[in-house]
Every structure is written in structure tokens, then in C-alpha cells.
Amino acid sequence: xxxxxxxxxxxxxxxxxxxxxxxxxxxxxxxxxxxxxxxxxxxxxxxxxxxxxxxxxxxxxxxxxxxxxxxxxxxxxxxxxxxxxxxxxxxxxxxxxxxxxxxxxxxxxxxxxxxxxxxxxxxxxxxxxxxxxxxxxxxxxxxxxxxxxxxxxxxxxxxxxxxxxxxxxxxxxxxxxxxxxxxxxxxxxxxxxxxxxxxxxxxxxxxxxxxxxxxxxxxxxxxxxxxxxxxxxxxxxxxxxxxxxxxxxxxxxxxxxxxxxxxxxxxxxxxxxxxxxxxxxxxxxxxxxxxxxxxxxxxxxxxxxxxxxxxxxxxxxxxxxxxxxxxxxxxxxxxxxxxxxxxxxxxxxxxxxxxxxxxxxxxxxxxxxxxxxxxxxxxxxxxxxxxxxxxxxxxxxxxxxxxxxxxxxxxxxxxxxxxxxxxxxxxxxxxxxxxxxxxxxxxxxxxxxxxxxxxxxxxxxxxxxxxxxxxxxxxxxx
Amino acid sequence: xxxxxxxxxxxxxxxxxxxxxxxxxxxxxxxxxxxxxxxxxxxxxxxxxxxxxxxxxxxxxxxxxxxxxxxxxxxxxxxxxxxxxxxxxxxxxxxxxxxxxxxxxxxxxxxxxxxxxxxxxxxxxxxxxxxxxxxxxxxxxxxxxxxxxxxxxxxxxxxxxxxxxxxxxxxxxxxxxxxxxxxxxxxxxxxxxxxxxxxxxxxxxxxxxxxxxxxxxxxxxxxxxxxxxxxxxxxxxxxxxxxxxxxxxxxxxxxxxxxxxxxxxxxxxxxxxxxxxxxxxxxxxxxxxxxxxxxxxxxxxxxxxxxxxxxxxxxxxxxxxxxxxxxxxxxxxxxxxxxxxxxxxxxxxxxxxxxxxxxxxxxxxxxxxxxxxxxxxxxxxxxxxxxxxxxxxxxxxxxxxxxxxxxxxxxxxxxxxxxxxxxxxxxxxxxxxxxxxxxxxxxxxxxxxxxxxxxxxxxxxxxxxxxxxxxxxxxxxxxxx
Numbered sequence: 001x002x003x004x005x006x007x008x009x010x011x012x013x014x015x016x017x018x019x020x021x022x023x024x025x026x027x028x029x030x031x032x033x034x035x036x037x038x039x040x041x042x043x044x045x046x047x048x049x050x051x052x053x054x055x056x057x058x059x060x061x062x063x064x065x066x067x068x069x070x071x072x073x074x075x076x077x078x079x080x081x082x083x084x085x086x087x088x089x090x091x092x093x094x095x096x097x098x099x100x101x102x103x104x105x106x107x108x109x110x111x112x113x114x115x116x117x118x119x120x121x122x123x124x125x126x127x128x129x130x131x132x133x134x135x136x137x138x139x140x141x142x143x144x145x146x147x148x149x150x151x152x153x154x155x156x157x158x159x160x161x162x163x164x165x166x167x168x169x170x171x172x173x174x175x176x177x178x179x180x181x182x183x184x185x186x187x188x189x190x191x192x193x194x195x196x197x198x199x200x201x202x203x204x205x206x207x208x209x210x211x212x213x214x215x216x217x218x219x220x221x222x223x224x225x226x227x228x229x230x231x232x233x234x235x236x237x238x239x240x241x242x243x244x245x246x247x248x249x250x251x252x253x254x255x256x257x258x259x260x261x262x263x264x265x266x267x268x269x270x271x272x273x274x275x276x277x278x279x280x281x282x283x284x285x286x287x288x289x290x291x292x293x294x295x296x297x298x299x300x301x302x303x304x305x306x307x308x309x310x311x312x313x314x315x316x317x318x319x320x321x322x323x324x325x326x327x328x329x330x331x332x333x334x335x336x337x338x339x340x341x342x343x344x345x346x347x348x349x350x351x352x353x354x355x356x357x358x359x360x361x362x363x364x365x366x367x368x369x370x371x372x373x374x375x376x377x378x379x380x381x382x383x384x385x386x387x388x389x390x391x392x393x394x395x396x397x398x399x400x401x402x403x404x405x406x407x408x409x410x411x412x413x414x415x416x417x418x419x420x421x422x423x424x425x426x427x428x429x430x431x432x433x434x435x436x437x438x439x440x441x442x443x444x445x446x447x448x449x450x451x452x453x454x455x456x457x458x459x460x461x462x463x464x465x466x467x468x469x470x471x472x473x474x475x476x477x478x
Numbered sequence: 479x480x481x482x483x484x485x486x487x488x489x490x491x492x493x494x495x496x497x498x499x500x501x502x503x504x505x506x507x508x509x510x511x512x513x514x515x516x517x518x519x520x521x522x523x524x525x526x527x528x529x530x531x532x533x534x535x536x537x538x539x540x541x542x543x544x545x546x547x548x549x550x551x552x553x554x555x556x557x558x559x560x561x562x563x564x565x566x567x568x569x570x571x572x573x574x575x576x577x578x579x580x581x582x583x584x585x586x587x588x589x590x591x592x593x594x595x596x597x598x599x600x601x602x603x604x605x606x607x608x609x610x611x612x613x614x615x616x617x618x619x620x621x622x623x624x625x626x627x628x629x630x631x632x633x634x635x636x637x638x639x640x641x642x643x644x645x646x647x648x649x650x651x652x653x654x655x656x657x658x659x660x661x662x663x664x665x666x667x668x669x670x671x672x673x674x675x676x677x678x679x680x681x682x683x684x685x686x687x688x689x690x691x692x693x694x695x696x697x698x699x700x701x702x703x704x705x706x707x708x709x710x711x712x713x714x715x716x717x718x719x720x721x722x723x724x725x726x727x728x729x730x731x732x733x734x735x736x737x738x739x740x741x742x743x744x745x746x747x748x749x750x751x752x753x754x755x756x757x758x759x760x761x762x763x764x765x766x767x768x769x770x771x772x773x774x775x776x777x778x779x780x781x782x783x784x785x786x787x788x789x790x791x792x793x794x795x796x797x798x799x800x801x802x803x804x805x806x807x808x809x810x811x812x813x814x815x816x817x818x819x820x821x822x823x824x825x826x827x828x829x830x831x832x833x834x835x836x837x838x839x840x841x842x843x844x845x846x847x848x849x850x851x852x853x854x855x856x857x858x859x860x861x862x863x864x865x866x867x868x869x870x871x872x873x874x875x876x877x878x879x880x881x882x883x884x885x886x887x888x889x890x891x892x893x894x895x896x897x898x899x900x901x902x903x904x905x906x907x908x909x910x911x912x913x914x915x916x917x918x919x920x921x922x923x924x925x926x927x928x929x930x931x932x933x934x935x936x937x938x939x940x941x942x943x944x945x946x947x948x949x950x951x952x953x954x955x956x957x958x959x
Contacts, residue, residue: 045681046679048714051715084802088797089797270793277716
């Protein structure tokens with residue numbers, strides 16, 4: 001019989017608020033240690049928490065995006081933790097009455113089917129500060145800038161069966177949260193942290209002993225760590241051994257997990273209701289208010305792009321990765337008289353290339369939707385060629401000028417003045433009579449020589465289509 | 479002009495009339511305090527410098543024509559109320575040199591009202607105790623009898639008002655810590671409704687029970703201070719948006735409920751007699767009608783209180799680990815440093831309550847103790863709610879005894895727990911409670927009458943205090959040699 005893997009995830013997401021969960025301190029990242037602190041987040045004697053309503057707004061938004069049941073009545077609890085980076089000696093969190101239950105999201109499977117990953121709950125809690133052990137040799141240092149940062153913890157049901165499913169889910173989850181503005185989900189800044197609970201069992205048997213993996217800082221880490229842990233469980237169990245319930249750390253250098261602490265020796269957190277905060281009441285009015293601010297979710301957008309703009313699935317998938325890029329696409333399409341595929345090609349091709357090269361996002365590139373639309377229209381009405389348009393785009397990025405202005409200033413418009421063309425063409429034919437003879441004797445390809453010459457004479461500005469037309473007309477007159 | 483024995487109202491009038499200057503007040507009161515407090519030890523920290531700052535600020539404001547509500551009135555505050563830049567030690571070794579980093583809301587309000595804060599008062603460490611003997615600094619003596627305790631935990635705040643060192647003071651009341659010392663010291667002490675006064679800056683003992691309140695020697699002064707410190711504060715999420723309005727119909731008959739449970743076996747006879755005399759006075763002279771009531775769940779109040787209060791305390795006091803501030807006792811490693819700091823920094827009673835609270839919250843015991851206590855708390859609240867459908871206020875003794883001898887029962891903490899029998903339920907239910915002096919007992923120790931009002935009905939209990947004024951127990955000052 002084969003092994004079945006059971007995976008549950010716990011994801012801590014930093015809410016994108018300006019200030020902390022229980023005080024007005026800034027959440028700016030990377031400032032001097034302990035510069036964003038006050039009596040409340042320092043846990044000074046006599047200080048009290050005040051709930052940041054903006055954080056609850058974001059939490060509600062997350063719940064709506066994941067189609068959860070938002071609880072009208074929830075409360076905060078204290079979780080006792082003695083650690084220097086936890087200055088109150090407790091973390092304020094939500095234990096038995098979280099603000100949000102159930103919900104989840106659908107993910108595509110590799111076999112083409114899809115699967116609903118169900119959530120158990122989401123709750124609101126505060127983050128701890130940071131202990132820094134490598135700053136001075138004699139001391140450990142504490143930075144409490146992060147203390148009191150608002151988080152939601154998203155807990156899935158143990159319904160994930162492979163590491164790939166886990167990362168697909170996390171990818172989708174992350175995109176939804178970024179889309180909704182719940183969080184910027186920067187993994188490198190610790191704004192999106194995932195722990196995984198892994199166990200294996202034979203089909204039909206009850207759940208095996210699980211281990212919790214921590215310290216996975218990227219999606220590839222998560223996939224590697226889960227796969228490593230599955231293999232380890234199999235190896236132990238197949239040798240007749242027993243999996244100890246414990247927390248394990250992922251060692252990214254050695255590519256293996258190692259035991260951190262046993263679940264047997266688990267701390268007694270002595271939870272009890274936070275007496276300094278009244279219960280959190282989220283009424284329908286509040287939910288409706290947040291709902292009205294909600295943007296379209298990425299996978300609804302993807303479907304719509306395929307249906308509404310007739311885009312290939314692949315294009316839709318690429319465009320929705322970034323909400324701002326998707327909005328940009330739609331703004332461009334609106335200004336180019338249909339032809340969404342043109343817009344998609346430009347954005348997925350040239351625009352994306354520049355974004356990557358300059359490490360910018362679409363808002364800072366300096367080419368707004370109106371300008372790109374103008375450029376695309378200049379190609380569309382044969383004012384410039386595709387090739388020239390790419391150069392114009394580069395100049396637009398460099399100078400911030402509009403496409404039209406650049407084309408005018410540099411005189412890049414294609415030559416379509418036929419009278420001037422006729423005169424150029426006739427001069428060239430007169431100067432080079434040999435191909436004309438060839439042409440007359442039936443070798444139509446001989447005209448190609450004149451096209452080349454005309455283009456050269458116009459320094460590439462002549463419109464090749466018109467050159468062809470006029471040339472044929474003039475040759476036939478001879 | 480001798481100002482020491484004036485009422486707060488009288489001082490204010492003289493200051494506003496520019497008959498006396500705020501700095502004269504500092505001079506006279508501080509000299510008197512520095513001399514007499516050597517005898518009673520009511521103060522934790524006497525702050526002449528701070529008093530002068532208050533006085534100078536007031537001087538400037540008076541010149542601008544301002545008339546602040548507590549102009550020039552010397553006030554002492556309990557040592558667990560945070561003041562920016564000044565010692566706020568909770569009379570604990572663990573916070574021995576700790577200076578407040580910010581002003582508590584009540585401190586800001588006192589300053590705004592032009593009060594002169596003269597220092598902080600002695601208390602049981604972290605407000606845990608009923609005798610002031612758990613202070614890490616020194617015991618406080620009852621100004622009426624130096625062999626006796628002023629009660630606690632706000633013993634210093636009660637004693638300094640009783641001894642005439644200041645006309646007003648602030649204390650905090652978690653299970654009776656204002657009312658019991660008020661009773662034992664023969665002054666008025668009011669614990670307002672939970673949420674009436676901001677707790678921002680009050681060092682937490684048990685957050686769901688703590689409330690700041692006032693001591694005075696007469697009801698007018700008490701009203702004056704209560705009006706200044708009350709009010710919603712956005713910095714305290716548990717404070718309530720209800721304005722304090724002390725206007726009360728002076729002709730209204732007040733119905734007083736007399737709970738049989740408050741007059742049971744544990745009550746000393748001399749206390750019973752004085753309380754009954756007071757009730758007799760009120761019915762005859764004060765348009766008061768009494769009815770018997772019953773609070774059947776009261777017998778569980780002490781147990782319920784000590785489960786909930788210690789549970790919250792074990793969490794609130796977790797932060798005093800010597801790591802970020804306060805007194806550190808270095809150990810071998812991190813955990814050992816935590817242990818050393820807490821073992822050496824806290825006194826026995828505080829450690830006892832932290833252990834008790836940790837126990838009732840630990841997994842396996844949580845439901846049996848903490849959850850059950852929350853349920854009983856609800857039952858007690860229901861009892862009071864029922865009672866207030868029949869009466870306007872509830873009256874009984876504040877403390878079952880008149881005098882509490884110093885250095886007695888030090889090895890029997892339970893005996894002191896039981897002294898809280900009449901006071902803890904007001905905290906459990908969040909009701910306002912007032913202790914007013916109603917005479918002296920057999921050994922000439924003061925006795926207090928407790929008036930418990932309905933939620934946010936301070937007006938009614940203070941009206942009763944007014945009607946009781948002519949019984950002649952107000953404005954008594956103990957002579958300190």
C-alpha cells in the first residue's frame with residue numbers, strides 16, 4: 001500500500017497598515033532599532049492597547065477574498081510567552097473565538113483538475129519584536145520596532161496532499177492578498193511566513209504523528225522542506241520507527257530539517273481573555289463597507305480577460321500576476337479601439353522586458369496607459385513601423401515624453417507623401433536602368449532592388465507598403 | 479495663615495481669590511508632610527520639586543485669569559500611577575528606581591485642573607494586600623492609632639488624608655483597596671464604576687477590576703476630585719462614554735437595600751452597631767427608606783475574586799522580568815535571569831498571587847477554576863441586578879472589623895483575604911462603591927459605612943453622602959504628634 005501525505009499550513013501575514021495593531025507607532029521597515037516604539041508596544045507599566053480599526057479592515061478584506069464566514073462576535077486573548085522580544089510577556093491573539101472561520105480557495109492541479117483548499121480559521125494577532133544575537137559579542141540585542149505589528153494567521157485544514165499543492169495554494173493566496181491590498185506579502189521582509197504541519201499515513205488509516213516545519217523563507221524552500229520531511233517520515237516508518245511530534249527547522253544550507261523542540265515539552269501558554277480590550281464586534285454594515293472597496297479577484301479577472309478580450313489563456317495568466325499591470329492593460333485597451341491582443345503583446349513583451357531590466361513597476365516606468373496606447377496607435381495607422389516603435393518606447397522611458405512628440409521631434413514618421421515618393425522613385429529608376437529591363441522581361445523580383453534603394457534614400461522613414469504600391473505604378477508606366 | 483486643616487474647597491477659593499499663592503501652599507504643606515510623615519509613613523516618595531513645578535505652572539495660569547477646578551489643592555497619588563520623569567515604583571523592589579515615561583490620564587487631568595501633586599503614597603506592593611504591610615518600602619501607620627494599620631492597599635492615600643497631610647488623594651481599588659483603608663482611617667473613599675475613570679497609566683494589577691478613585695474628608699471635596707478625574711478616554715478601551723452628572727433630586731426618597739449577607743457572623747459587633755446607627759439616622763433624617771434584600775451568591779465572592787484577580791495579575795506582572803526596565807538580578811542564563819529578577823524583585827504576597835494565578839490559568843485547571851469563576855461572577859452580577867430593581871443603593875459595612883493591628887496574622891494570608899468580603903463584589907460587578915465614616919468603634923478606631931450604587935449611578939451614592947453629612951462624621955483629622 002502506498003503512503004498518503006497530509007499537509008496543513010499556517011500562514012502569518014503582515015497587514016498593510018501604516019501603524020501597529022494596538023498603538024499609533026509606524027510600521028516603516030528598516031529604520032533604526034527601537035525608533036518606532038511607545039509605552040504600549042514597549043509594554044511599559046500602566047500602558048493599554050487600543051485596537052487599530054484599519055487592521056481589522058484589512059483582516060475583513062482577507063476574509064472576504066477567501067470567502068470565509070466572518071464572525072460578528074470575536075474576542076482577543078492573551079498567550080503567555082516569556083521572551084525578551086515579547087515585552088508584555090504575552091502576545092495578544094484570538095484563541096477560541098477568532099473573527100473568521102472556514103472559507104478557502106480553489107487551486108489548479110497538475111492533472112488539469114482543480115481542488116478546493118479549505119481554511120480552518122483566520123485570526124488577528126500581534127507580532128513579537130526581534131532578538132539580535134550577532135550584534136555585540138557580550139549581549140543579545142532587542143529591536144521592538146516590529147513588536148505589535150498586525151498579523152493575520154491563516155490556518156488551512158489538513159487537506160493538502162503534496163508539496164506542489166502547498167506552493168500552488170500559497171502562490172494563489174499570496175496573489176489574492178496582494179491584489180486586495182491586505183499585505184504586500186514580501187517574504188524577504190517576513191511579511192508572509194509559512195509553517196507546515198506534515199504527516200503521512202496508509203490509505204484509510206487514522207492520521208499519523210505530525211511534525212511542524214518552520215524557517216522556510218521562500219516557496220522553493222517550502223517545497224523542498226515538505227518533500228524532505230515526507231521522505232524522512234517514510235524512511236522512519238518503513239524501518240518500523242515512530243515519528244516524534246515535534247517542531248523542526250528547515251536548514252537551507254544543508255537542505256534538511258532538524259529537531260527544534262518536542263511537542264511533549266510544549267509551553268503552557270495559559271491563555272485567557274484579554275481584559276483590556278472589549279470584544280470585537282464586526283457587523284454587516286462594516287463588512288459591506290469593506291466589500292464596496294474590494295477589487296476584482298485575480299482568478300475572476302483571468303477568466304474575464306479570456307472571455308471579454310478574447311486573449312489566450314497564457315496571456316491572461318501573465319497579465320493578472322500583477323494587479324497594476326492588469327489594470328494598465330485594460331486602460332491601454334480602452335484607448336486603442338479594440339485589438340486587445342496588440343496591447344497584451346506590447347505589455348508582455350517590451351514593457352515587461354523594460355520593467356525587469358530597470359527593476360521598476362508599471363507605475364514608476366514613466367509610460368502611462370495613454371502613452372502606450374498612443375504608441376500602439378501610431379503603429380496601427382502606419383505612422384511608424386513596429387521596429388521604430390520599439391526605439392520610440394525606449395526614448396519614452398528615457399525622456400518621459402509622449403510617443404507623438406518623440407516621433408515628431410525626431411522626424412520618425414513614415415514617408416507617405418506620394419508625390420515626393422514618385423519623384424524619388426523615378427530618379428532611382430533613371431539612375432539604374434538595368435533592373436527595369438529585367439522587370440519588363442518578366443522578372444518581377446527585380447523590383448526589390450528599387451524598394452531597397454528607396455528605403456535607403458528615405459532613411460527608413462518611407463512606408464514599405466506605399467513604396468511598393470507607387471513603385472509598381474511607376475514601373476508599369478515605363 | 480494656617481492652611482493645613484482647610485478643606486479642598488476652601489483652599490481653592492483662597493487661591494482663586496489670590497489670598498494665598500500656590501508656592502505658599504507648597505511651602506506649608508510640604509514642611510508639614512516632611513515633618514509628620516516621619517511618624518506615619520504615608521508617603522512612598524515626597525516630591526517637593528514636582529509640587530513646585532505644579533505651583534509655578536498654576537501661578538502663570540492664575541495670572542492669565544484662569545480658574546482651574548482644583549487650583550492649588552495639594553494632592554497625593556498612589557505610587558502605582560505613572561508620572562513622566564518621576565518615580566512610579568508600586569512600592570516594589572522590582573521597580574525600585576523606575577521613573578514613569580509618560581503621564582497617566584488622571585495625572586494629566588490633575589495638572590490641567592491646577593492641582594499640586596505633592597508625592598506618591600505608600601501601598602501594598604502592586605496593590606496586593608489589605609494592610610500596607612506588603613510595601614517594599616516601609617509599613618504605614620494609622621494616624622488614629624500608630625499600632626494599627628491604615629488598611630490597604632491604598633493605605634498611604636487614606637492615611638495622609640486622615641492625618642491632615644493633604645485634603646485629597648488618589649488611590650486604586652481592585653477588591654476594596656480604596657474603601658477598606660477609607661473605612662479604617664475615617665475618611666471618604668470612592669471607587670467609581672468600572673470604566674468611569676481612565677486606567678491609562680495605572681499600573682495594572684487585575685485589569686477587569688482595577689479602578690482609580692478618590693479620598694477626601696468631606697463629600698464636597700470628594701465630588702470635586704471625582705468630577706475632575708472622570709470621563710471617557712480613548713487611550714483606555716474599557717473606559718465608558720458616559721458623562722458624570724452629580725445632580726440629584728434632593729427631595730427624592732432613596733430606597734436602600736440592606737443585604738442580610740452583609741450582617742452575618744463575621745461582622746464585629748462594634749461595626750454592626752455603628753452601621754445600624756447610621757441607617758437609623760438616614761431613615762429618620764435623610765428621606766431614606768430601607769428594605770431587606772438578599773445577595774445569595776455573595777458567599778462565593780471572595781473565592782471568585784481571588785481566582786480572577788490572581789489570574790489577571792499573573793499575566794499583568796509577567797513583564798517585570800528585569801529585562802527592559804526595573805530591577806535586574808542577573809542569572810546564569812536568560813531563564814535564570816528571569817527567575818532571579820522575579821524571585822528577588824517581588825515580595826511574598828505578590829509571588830503567592832502570581833503562582834495562584836498561573837495555577838488557575840494552567841491547562842487542566844483552567845475550566846475548573848478560571849472558567850467557573852467567570853460563571854460565578856455572572857451570578858453575582860445577576861444578584862446585584864435583581865437587587866437594583868428593588869432599591870437605589872445597597873448599604874452595609876465596608877470592613878467587618880474596625881481596627882487592623884500591625885504585624886498580626888502575617889503568616890496567615892487567608893485571614894486578610896477574608897477582610898475583603900464586603901468590598902470585592904462591587905469590583906466583580908463593576909459597581910461604584912463609597913465608604914463614608916460613621917463613627918468610632920470600641921477601641922476608638924474609625925468605622926466606615928459602605929454605599930454601593932447601581933452601575934454609573936455615582937450621583938445617588940454621593941447624594942446619600944451629602945444627606946449623611948449632618949450626622950457629624952466628616953472632616954475629622956487625626957492629630958499626629
